[in-house]
Amino acid sequence: MDECKICKRILNQAHDPLSLDCGGDCYGCILDVERELHHTDIVKFRDRIIGLETKIRKVENTLLEFDMSKSESFKNPFDK
Numbered sequence: 001m002d003e004c005k006i007c008k009r010i011l012n013q014a015h016d017p018l019s020l021d022c023g024g025d026c027y028g029c030i031l032d033v034e035r036e037l038h039h040t041d042i043v044k045f046r047d048r049i050i051g052l053e054t055k056i057r058k059v060e061n062t063l064l065e066f067d068m069s070k071s072e073s074f075k076n077p078f079d080k
């Protein structure tokens with residue numbers, strides 16, 4: 001009888017839906033792994049957005065300073 005490599009649950013037990021064999025791991029553990037991956041992706045994505053926002057703010061500040069100190073006719077390329 002096969003058991004889950006992660007939690008040692010006996011696989012393919014009719015009374016236990018989480019015991020479904022997912023390539024040697026039970027469905028319960030696969031669910032946990034998927035949740036973990038998903039969570040990591042969201043954290044990475046959020047960090048990336050925060051990083052981009054910081055960069056955009058720096059560019060905006062630079063443009064603003066440039067606009068005010070160097071040229072009255074300078075046009076912000078982000079303005080349409």
Ligand SMILES: [Zn+2]
Pocket residue numbers: 004005006007008009025026027028029030
């Ligand atoms: Zn398991």
